[in-house]
Amino acid sequence: MQKALYRAITVKEMTMRLAVVFVFSLLTLPWPAAVAEGAIGQDPRADAAFKAGNELMAQHKPADALLRYKESLAIEPNDTSVLFNAGLAGVAMGDYSSANDFWKRVKALDPGDWRTRAKLVQSYQALGKMPERDRERSELFALRKSGESEELTKADEYCRDQFAVNGVKVMAFELFELKGDRALRYVFSVLNSEENREAYRISLGSYDLTNNIWHETTKPKPRPNERLFHLDGYYPSSHATYAMYAPEPSYDEVRAKVVSILKGESKPVSSTTYAPATGNDAKKPQF
Numbered sequence: 001m002q003k004a005l006y007r008a009i010t011v012k013e014m015t016m017r018l019a020v021v022f023v024f025s026l027l028t029l030p031w032p033a034a035v036a037e038g039a040i041g042q043d044p045r046a047d048a049a050f051k052a053g054n055e056l057m058a059q060h061k062p063a064d065a066l067l068r069y070k071e072s073l074a075i076e077p078n079d080t081s082v083l084f085n086a087g088l089a090g091v092a093m094g095d096y097s098s099a100n101d102f103w104k105r106v107k108a109l110d111p112g113d114w115r116t117r118a119k120l121v122q123s124y125q126a127l128g129k130m131p132e133r134d135r136e137r138s139e140l141f142a143l144r145k146s147g148e149s150e151e152l153t154k155a156d157e158y159c160r161d162q163f164a165v166n167g168v169k170v171m172a173f174e175l176f177e178l179k180g181d182r183a184l185r186y187v188f189s190v191l192n193s194e195e196n197r198e199a200y201r202i203s204l205g206s207y208d209l210t211n212n213i214w215h216e217t218t219k220p221k222p223r224p225n226e227r228l229f230h231l232d233g234y235y236p237s238s239h240a241t242y243a244m245y246a247p248e249p250s251y252d253e254v255r256a257k258v259v260s261i262l263k264g265e266s267k268p269v270s271s272t273t274y275a276p277a278t279g280n281d282a283k284k285p286q287f
Contacts, residue, residue, distance in 0.1 A: 046075040050082050053089070062092035080106045084116065087123075096126040114143055114152040118159055125161050130252075144176060157187075161255070165262040169195050172255065178227075181208040185229065186251065188258050200235045202242075202261060204254050214246075222246065231257060233268070237275070240268035 090099030
């Protein structure tokens, strides 16, 4: 079994559902509240150190928290919950190398923990280790295809990357499959200044209607299974299209374009403005 905090922290990314207009991040949940169920470890000394680490994280003291997590691991080195949280403390300190090491230990102990696999994709990205990132991503997709994890099989997307541009936090999600008439591949959820909800999003999609028009009007005619992708920004009172791609672009290409947009270096090729929202609607982006 995993400790309560481990479940709450990993679930925060899965609750950033792409079809939801207002997306709340559990990044801001108080750490003590997340461990209300209590620790489940075998040794009370290890549990005490674990709880102390969680309390220090709630106080935004990740370096001190990591010391307590290490105390817990000195007693129970194979506790995956402590290892996972130690990785979170490492990220909070900007130490992605240590975070990566902790999460690799979780993977070795529990290869079927797909959320840790996703965390490894994120940490390899942050470390600039792209071959390792791509290998971990391929293993995640293979694990999903195997059907070993019912939860992973049912999942539509995972959090692939987290980064900041000019102080603005971005959570990037990759969808496992292109589904529906408004299929999406990537969604870059740009958080508000408090980092407790989505301010707007930029997504790479391939919509059926757009593809039908493209196939009917383009010369020479695209191959039957070839798809057109478009990068769009969905804002509270406007929509903008920034680029069109055929064939499908790589994640790195799309990410670079999104960073350019957030820096104000890339302008839309087309845009639509909506009427300002009023009343209760003012709380929701108008898509």
